Each structure stands twice: as C-alpha cells, then as structure tokens.
Amino acid sequence: MLTLEGVQVNFGGVQALKSASFSVGEGESIGLVGPNGAGKTTLFNVISGVVRPTGGRLDFRGASLLRLPEWKRARLGIGRSFQIPRPLGHCTVRENLIVAQRFGAGKKDPKRIDEILDLLNLREKADRDATTELALTEHKALEVGKALATEPSLLLLDEVLAGLETNSKRAFMERLAVVRERYRLAMVIIEHDIPTIAALCPRVLVLNFGQIIADGTPDAVFRDPEVIRSYTGETTL
C-alpha cells in the first residue's frame, strides 16, 4: 500500500534521510528502529506530509503523495501520532476525536468515537481538557485515538510507548494489538525497546544515518552485525 523509493531529506547542510526505500503491505505491522538521530521521525514526517522530501518517490495505493498536503494524506487513510503528544488545543478528549473524525473520515459517528474511547481506556476522561487534565499514558492513548478517528488504513506510531512504566507499557501494547485486529490496520511503529517491537511486529526495519540498513524478522534483524554495529559500535549485542 505504501512505497518509498530513494527518499531524501536535507535540512540545510544536514542530510536527515539519504535514500530511504521500503514498502508496507496491507495490514502489515512493521517496527522501525534505529539509533537517535537516524531519521525515524523525519521518515514519518515525510509520509504524513509534515516535511517535503528533497528527492525520491512516495506512493500510497498507486498514487504519488508528494504534492499532497498533510490533511489530504490523512483523508486518504494515513494516520499518525507524535512522539511528544500534541492534543488539539482548548478541546476535550472527545472533541479531539470529533475533529479528527469529522475532517479526517468526513463523517459524524458518535458510536465509533465511544468505541475508540473504550478501546483506549479514555472513556472516563472523555470530557476532560485534553491539554491539561491527562496523564502521560492517556496523552499517548489520545495520540492513537485521534489517528484512529480519521479511520486510517495505515497507522504511523511514533514512540507511543516511550516513557511508560512496565505495567502501563504492557497494557498499552495489548490495546494496540486489539486495535490492529479490530480495524485491520497496517502499522509502522517507532520504538526503542527491542522486546516490545519483537512482540508486536513480525517485520523490523532498521534505519541508520538516513538509510534502511536491515529489513526482516526481528530475530534476523537483531542478529545482523551491521545493526549491532549501528547501535553499539561492536559486532555483538
């Protein structure tokens, strides 16, 4: 459904993405890992339209995304979360989902909003101010919820588990698995925690210095000497 070929991004003299190429199939779950500064979030920004690439090809279901603004990509079915949660200002949790549904999915479906609130354990906080009255786990859940409300077919999750303590992380992972099954979504998840990625994703991509250096099953990828070197400088992890 999504194909990237030779995608490049330059920020002034800095090459954030050198030549990223990979594809995502319908319903596939992919973990995206790599050291800090590898270009993972930039890659999400390129796919969702927040950053324009300086070169390369980016197709979604056979059509190029390159000229489309963020909001049109959301309407095509690309949902994303932000690493640092960005709740919609001056809105309650429910209003966040209503805006996302109304504009992203082009409809009003209160039942689906309630379903998302239940799935993400946000029902009790539905009428609270999303900016000031949520805990970190709830902020992360709302990031996922906003994306889900747009009814995406591809969900890009940027470190939604980062900063959560073990129990919360486990519970959140279970919710993500339910979400994936319920809505039959393709997911790309940026995550630093290797066991988490291995549990959620049958396929892992490793990004380093703006290039995909490994693509395969978690077992194969995390044994790859180049991947180990990219993380530690050593050849054993």
Place this chain on the structure above:
Amino acid sequence: MTTKHVNRLLLIVALAVAYVGVPLLFGGNAYVLGLIVAALTIAGVAVAWALLGNLGGMVSFGHAAFFGVGSYTSAVLAMKLGVPVFAAMLLGGVGAAVSSIAMLPALRLRGPYFALAILAYAHIFQILATEMTPVTGGAGGLLSIPRFPAVFGVDFGEKTGGYLIILTIIVLSGLAYDAVRRSSWGLALKAMHDTEVATRVVGVPSTHLKAAMLALSAFITGVVGAFNAHFISFLEPDYAFSSGWTVLPIAAAIFGGYRTVWGPVVGALAIYLLDQLLFKPIMPHGHQMVLGVLLCAMILFSPGGLMPALRRRAAKEARHAHA
C-alpha cells in the same frame, strides 16, 4: 433552569428591548439614536474582528480595508448601476469578501507579521479608492449616495429605520458567528491556534478554514461599511478607510470580551456611549483619554473583558444565593 435556558432567555429579552424598547424610548431623540447607530456600526466591525481573532487566531489591523471596500462597492453599485440599496449593501459585503482574496498570501504569516501585512493591504485599498477617480470620485469622494428606501411603510432612510437595519445586521452576524463557533469547524479552528500541524495531520485543511473565516469577517465588515455609506449618504477615502474603523472596534471587542460572541457589541455600546454621553460633556477636549484609562483598567483587572467579568460576578452571586 439550566445555563443554556438562562442564556436563551437573556437573548430574547435583549432582542425585545433592542427592537421595541430602544425605538420607543429614543425614537424621538435623533441625537441619541444617531449615537446608538454609530456605536452599533462600530459593534458590527468589532464582532467581525473578534470572529477572525477568536476563531481564525488572526489579529487584524486592517479591517478598515473591508469597511472601505464594502462601502465603496455598495455606493458605486447603487449610484452608477442603479442596484437597489439593500441588494447593493449585501454586494458590498461580497465585494469585501472578494477583496480578502488578495490577502490570502498573508495567511501563512503569524502574529505581528500577519497584522502588519494586513495593515499594508488596507493602505493599498485606500490608495486605489483615491486614485480610481472616475469610479470612486477620487479624494473628493461620493456625495448624495442613495439612502435606504421605505418598505411596508417603514422609512429605513430615517434614524429609526437605520437603527433597525444595523441592529439586524449585528444580530444575524452574531448568530452566524455562534453557529460557526459551535460547529465542528469552530472546534477545529479553536484547536488550530496552538496546534496547527496536529490538526492538519487529522485532516483539517487549516489554511482553507482560516481563509473562510477571513472571508466571513470581511463580508460582515463590508456589509456594515455599506450600511454606513447609505446611512450617512457620503463617502471619501480618508473617512471610509480611516484607521478609526480598525482601532475603535478592536478597543470595543477587547473591552467587551473578544472571546465571547456578544462581548464586542456590549463593548462598543459601552465605550462609545460612555464617551459621547458622559465623558465628552464633562471634558470636551481630551475626553478620549478617559476612555484610554478605562480600557487599560479593563485589560489589567479583567483581561477577558466586560462580559466574562459580568458572568463571573453573576455566578458568584448565584453561589451566595444557594449557600
């Protein structure tokens, strides 16, 4: 009775007082009614300005441009093409909304940069009105602009008729503003202020929404400007594009509470009528200073403005009454 019911009741009472009480009380006093019409003219621009600021998140210093374009469009259509005055007034609003297209490039700017850009646009329109002499009459302006006609026995060209027209413009503008504010558009616009990228990635076409708010705000201001042209029957560029049509509405909106729908109307009535009926007779020279002090005091002690302050006071009294 819920807050919603109380608000609805208050609105109905206010409308009854405005449509029946004021004409009965001041219909025979042309001076006071003239002042009320002038205050409501400022109120109309203040509502439009607050709509753009509150929903669109844009601080405009150029609303005089929309006021001027609306007034000239309507006056020229009525005088040169014989368009009926009421239709010309609405087309004045359309003209102002169309002129806002020229300002679309400024939408990518934020804060003071947007404010400065829109101020510059206002000057461009003033220069155009001055230089397009065959159409606008140039610096000499337009005289004998057709007044509002009589309809069903009500002479809308007189002070009371004019009052009813500007009142209706403001009521309809306020209701339109409230409808947008309560819609999913309003939610998205509210959310865009601090988190524009986050709204765009969930499908909100933020630039389109801001452009729509700019056009709506320009339309309302243009209709008010057109009303004023036919009410006073005279126009010149320095008057129609005067910075006063920007500064006074901003002061009124902030004084009344620019984050509320009706605050700008209350603010305009309060500052203009206090100034003209109270401060001016006491201090014929420099009475505006008192107004300045009053505005500063309001900003310092109740930054949200008069309406939110009154609401807080009413809520406090209600709590005391229950206790």
